[in-house]
Amino acid sequence: MTQARLVVGPFNRVEGDLEVTLDVADGHVARAQVNAPLYRGFERMLEGRDPRDALVITPRICGICSISQSAAAARALGAAMGLTPTPQGAIATALIHAAENVADHLTHFHLFFMPDFARPDYSGRPWHLRAVERFTAMEGSAQRSAVQARAELLHVMGLMAGKWPHTLAIQPGGVTRAPGPREKARLGATLRAFRRYLETVLFGGRLEDFCALPDAAALLRWSGGDVALFLEIADDLGLHSLGRGAGRFLSFGAYPTHEGPCFAAGSLMQGQPGTVRPADIREDLSHAWMTGTAAHPLDGMTIPDEAMGDPGYSWCKAPRLAGLPMEVGALARQVVDGHPLALSLAVEGGVLARVGARLLELARTQILMERWVADLVPGESFMVQGSLPRDGIGEGLVEAARGALGHWIRIRNGRIATYQIIAPTTWNFSPRDAQGVAGPLEAALEGTPVEGPVPLAVQHVVRSFDPCMVCTVH
Amino acid sequence: MTTLLWLQASGCGGCTMSLLCAESPGVIEMLEDAGIRLLWHPALSLETGAEARAILDDLAEGRTVLDILCVEGAIARGPLGTGRFQMLSGTGQSLMHWVQRLAPKARHVVAVGTCAAFGGVTAAGGNPTDAVGLQYDGAHAGGLFTPAWRSGSGAAVINVAGCPTHPGWVTETLMMLAAGETIAVDGYARPRFYADHLVHHGCPKNEFYEYKASARELSEQGCMMENLGCIGTQAVGDCNIRPWNGEGSCTRGGYPCVNCTAPQFEDPSHAFVDTPKITGIPVGLPTDMPKAWFMALASLSKAATPHRIGTNARSDRVVVPPTLRKPR
Numbered sequence: 151m152t153q154a155r156l157v158v159g160p161f162n163r164v165e166g167d168l169e170v171t172l173d174v175a176d177g178h179v180a181r182a183q184v185n186a187p188l189y190r191g192f193e194r195m196l197e198g199r200d201p202r203d204a205l206v207i208t209p210r211i212c213g214i215c216s217i218s219q220s221a222a223a224a225r226a227l228g229a230a231m232g233l234t235p236t237p238q239g240a241i242a243t244a245l246i247h248a249a250e251n252v253a254d255h256l257t258h259f260h261l262f263f264m265p266d267f268a269r270p271d272y273s274g275r276p277w278h279l280r281a282v283e284r285f286t287a288m289e290g291s292a293q294r295s296a297v298q299a300r301a302e303l304l305h306v307m308g309l310m311a312g313k314w315p316h317t318l319a320i321q322p323g324g325v326t327r328a329p330g331p332r333e334k335a336r337l338g339a340t341l342r343a344f345r346r347y348l349e350t351v352l353f354g355g356r357l358e359d360f361c362a363l364p365d366a367a368a369l370l371r372w373s374g375g376d377v378a379l380f381l382e383i384a385d386d387l388g389l390h391s392l393g394r395g396a397g398r399f400l401s402f403g404a405y406p407t408h409e410g411p412c413f414a415a416g417s418l419m420q421g422q423p424g425t426v427r428p429a430d431i432r433e434d435l436s437h438a439w440m441t442g443t444a445a446h447p448l449d450g451m452t453i454p455d456e457a458m459g460d461p462g463y464s465w466c467k468a469p470r471l472a473g474l475p476m477e478v479g480a481l482a483r484q485v486v487d488g489h490p491l492a493l494s495l496a497v498e499g500g501v502l503a504r505v506g507a508r509l510l511e512l513a514r515t516q517i518l519m520e521r522w523v524a525d526l527v528p529g530e531s532f533m534v535q536g537s538l539p540r541d542g543i544g545e546g547l548v549e550a551a552r553g554a555l556g557h558w559i560r561i562r563n564g565r566i567a568t569y570q571i572i573a574p575t576t577w578n579f580s581p582r583d584a585q586g587v588a589g590p591l592e593a594a595l596e597g598t599p600v601e602g603p604v605p606l607a608v609q610h611v612v613r614s615f616d617p618c619m620v621c622t623v624h
Numbered sequence: 625m626t627t628l629l630w631l632q633a634s635g636c637g638g639c640t641m642s643l644l645c646a647e648s649p650g651v652i653e654m655l656e657d658a659g660i661r662l663l664w665h666p667a668l669s670l671e672t673g674a675e676a677r678a679i680l681d682d683l684a685e686g687r688t689v690l691d692i693l694c695v696e697g698a699i700a701r702g703p704l705g706t707g708r709f710q711m712l713s714g715t716g717q718s719l720m721h722w723v724q725r726l727a728p729k730a731r732h733v734v735a736v737g738t739c740a741a742f743g744g745v746t747a748a749g750g751n752p753t754d755a756v757g758l759q760y761d762g763a764h765a766g767g768l769f770t771p772a773w774r775s776g777s778g779a780a781v782i783n784v785a786g787c788p789t790h791p792g793w794v795t796e797t798l799m800m801l802a803a804g805e806t807i808a809v810d811g812y813a814r815p816r817f818y819a820d821h822l823v824h825h826g827c828p829k830n831e832f833y834e835y836k837a838s839a840r841e842l843s844e845q846g847c848m849m850e851n852l853g854c855i856g857t858q859a860v861g862d863c864n865i866r867p868w869n870g871e872g873s874c875t876r877g878g879y880p881c882v883n884c885t886a887p888q889f890e891d892p893s894h895a896f897v898d899t900p901k902i903t904g905i906p907v908g909l910p911t912d913m914p915k916a917w918f919m920a921l922a923s924l925s926k927a928a929t930p931h932r933i934g935t936n937a938r939s940d941r942v943v944v945p946p947t948l949r950k951p952r
Contacts, residue, residue, distance in 0.1 A: 158672070158714060159673060159712075159713030160666065160673070160712055160715070161673065161714070162667065162676060163666075163672065187711040188711075190709070194749065195745075197749070199895075200896075202895050202897055205896075205897075206896045210638070213635075213640065213641040213642070214637060216641075265670050286670075288662060288668055289652075294650065297644055297650050297652060298647075301645045301647050302870075305870030307868075307869040307870075308867060308870035308871045309872065311877055312878070313863075313868035313869055313872045313874060313877065314641075315636075316787060316884075318897075319877045319878065325843075326877060327878035328940040328941050330941060340870075456703035531940075532940065533843040535841050535843075603673060604675055609672060
C-alpha cells in the first residue's frame with residue numbers, strides 16, 4: 151500500500167479561501183481535512199452595535215450571497231420585533247433573493263464548475279473539443295454569454311434593490327422601494343429575456359419540460375443546450391457515483407410568502423422526511439481554532455484561538471443537527487421539497503446529483519420569479535414599520551443559493567449582545583466534531599481517486615458543493 | 625500586452641462579483657480589448673493548487689513581468705502581526721506575506737474596494753483581525769505599506785474605493801493603466817474620475833432635498849439626509865450619474881448612502897440609518913456648504929415646501945403629481 155499526503159491550495163474557482171488536505175492510500179483519498187483559512191470575525195464586530203446595523207454589516211460577509219445575508223438579518227430582526235413583511239413586501243423580497251440565487255447557480259455552473267472539463271487531461275474524450283470551445287476559463291463562448299445574461303438578469307437589483315451586491319433594500323417589514331406599474335413591466339421584460347437565454351442556450355428546451363423530468367434516467371436523455379453537454383460528460387466520467395453524500399439533507403425553506411415557503415422546509419434522512427427543530431442545532435468547536443464549548447447559536451460565542459492549536463485545523467465551526475452533520479444546498483432544497491427528479495438523483499447523491507439539482511432549481515426558480523412579478527400589485531404596501539425591543543432574541547432562517555443560512559441575535563439594552571451565524575458552507579465544509587465524525591465534504595471525498603498533484607476528481611467533488619468560503623467562517 | 629494578477633485578501637469577494645456585472649462590453653471582453661492578460665484570478669482562472677502556486681512563484685521571482693496587481697480585500701495582520709488570520713492556502717504563507725512579496729514586482733498596484741484601500745468593513749467593530757488597507761489604515765496614511773512606498777511605475781497604490789466598487793470604476797482604471805495613462809487621484813488616492821462627484825449629484829430625491837422635505841421612515845420617498853442617515857451630500861462617487869445594475873443606486877433603491885467610498889465608513893458613531901443631530905439640527909453638512917447659509921436656506925426652503933413635495937416625501941409613491949400647465 152502506498153501512502154502520501156497532498157495539500158491542494160490555493161483551491162480556486164470557489165468563493166473565498168479553501169485548502170484541502172488529503173491522505174492518499176493506493177491512489178484514493180483515505181482521509182480528507184477541509185480548512186477554511188480566513189477568519190474575519192464578523193460576529194464580534196456586531197457586538198455592541200445598534201441591531202439595525204446588522205443590515206449594513208452582514209451582507210458584507212459575502213459578495214456572492216449578500217442578499218441571503220440581508221434576508222437572514224432582516225428575518226432575525228423581524229423575529230425580535232414581532233414583525234413580518236407585508237404580503238407584497240414578501241413577494242418583492244423573494245424576487246430580489248431569487249435573482250441572486252439564480253445568478254449564483256449560473257455563475258457556479260459556467261465559471262466555477264465546468265472549466266475543469268476543458269482541461270487537456272481530458273483530451274481524446276468524445277466531448278472534449280466541445281467543452282474547450284464552450285467552457286475554457288475566460289475564453290469559452292458559453293462563459294461569455296452566461297456572464298452577459300447574468301449581468302442583465304441582475305437589472306432586477308437595479309430596479310428593486312438599488313444595487314448588487316450589498317443592498318439595504320430588504321428590511322424586517324418588507325422592501326424600501328415600492329415598485330410601480332412601469333417597474334413591473336420592466337421586470338417582466340428582464341425575466342423574459344433571461345428565459346430566452348436559458349431556453350435557447352443553457353437548457354436548449356422549455357424550462358417546464360425540464361422541470362417535468364421524472365427521474366435521473368430521463369435527465370440523462372435531455373438533449374438540449376449546454377446542459378446536454380454536461381450530462382454527456384457526467385455519464386462518460388461516472389459523475390453520478392463520484393463524491394456521494396451521506397443522504398442527510400436539511401432545508402430551512404426558501405422564499406416565504408404569505409402562502410408559506412415556495413420550497414418546503416424540512417429534513418430528509420436516508421429517505422425519511424422530517425421536520426427541522428432549530429433548537430436541535432449545536433456548533434461543535436473541537437476541531438476549529440475556536441475556544442469554548444459546543445452550543446446552540448443563541449448561546450454560542452466566537453473567540454478565536456490565536457495560537458491555532460491542535461487538534462484544530464480550520465476556522466470553521468462544526469454545526470450539527472441533533473448531533474449529525476447535514477448536507478445543504480440546491481439538492482437538499484429540492485429533495486426536501488419532494489421534487490421527483492431530485493429525489494431520484496439523491497439516491498446516489500454525488501456530483502451529478504448536486505449539479506443536476508442546481509440546474510433543476512434554476513429552471514424552477516425562473517418560473518417562480520415570473521409568477522411573483524405577475525403577482526406584484528403596484529399601489530399596495532411593500533413595507534410596514536415596527537420598533538425594536540430593548541431586550542429580545544431573534545432567529546432568521548433562510549435559504550441561500552448554497553443552502554441553509556441562519557442568523558441568531560440577542561439584544562440587550564438596545565444593543566447587539568451576541569450575533570451568531572451558520573452559513574451553508576459551514577454545514578457542508580465543517581471539520582470533524584468531538585466524536586471524530588467528518589463533515590459532509592470530508593466524508594464525500596473519501597474514496598475519490600487521486601491522480602497527479604491537482605487531482606481532477608477531487609476538484610469535481612469539491613466544486614459540486616459550490617462552496618462559499620467567505621460565508622463559512624465570516 | 626499588459627499582465628494582471630488579482631488577489632483576494634481579507635474581504636467578501638463582492639468587488640469581483642460586481643465587476644462581473646460590467647456591461648457593454650462585459651468584463652472578459654473588456655480585458656481582452658484593452659490588451660490585458662489575466663495571469664490569475666482566484667474566481668475566474670483555471671489553475672488551482674500547484675498550478676496556481678507556480679504562477680505566483682514565477683511572479684515573485686521575476687520570471688513573469690507583472691504590470692498590474694489588483695488586491696481585493698483588506699490585509700489581516702493578526703494575530704500578533706503574523707497575518708495568520710488569512711493564510712494563502714497551499715503555500716504555508718499568509719496573504720499578507722504574499723502581497724509584501726508581489727507588490728514590489730508590480731508596475732501598478734490597485735486596491736480594489738474600500739477594504740483593500742482603507743481596511744473597510746473587515747476592520748469594523750474593534751478590528752478583530754488587525755486589518756488595514758494597502759497604503760492606508762482607515763483615514764491615516766500608511767497601511768501595509770508606508771506612505772512613501774511606490775510601485776514600479778513610481779506611483780502610490782491607487783485606491784478604487786467602494787463597497788462594493790462600481791464595475792465601471794475598476795474597468796476604467798484598468799483600461800487607463802493599460803493605455804499608459806496617468807490616473808489623477810484625490811487626497812485619499814481615489815481616482816478623481818469618479819471621486820470628484822458626490823453621490824448627491826443626480827440623486828432622484830434632489831427636489832425633496834431642495835425643500836428639506838424629508839422621509840421619516842425607510843420606504844418613504846423624501847430626502848433621507850435629515851432623519852435616515854444619508855450622507856450622499858458628502859460621499860464621493862458618481863453613483864447617481866452612472867447607474868448600478870441597469871438603473872439603480874442606493875438612494876434610488878430607497879435607502880441611505882452610507883458613504884462606502886470613504887475611509888472608516890464602517891464605524892460611524894451612530895446607527896447607519898439614523899442622522900446624528902444636535903438640538904434637532906443634523907450634525908453633518910453638505911460638503912463645501914457654509915453652516916450659517918445652510919441653516920438659513922434650510923429653514924427658508926422648508927417653510928416654502930409645496931404641498932405636492934411635502935406629501936410625496938412622506939409617501940412610498942407619487943400621490944400628488946405635478947400641476948399641469950397649459951401652454952399660453
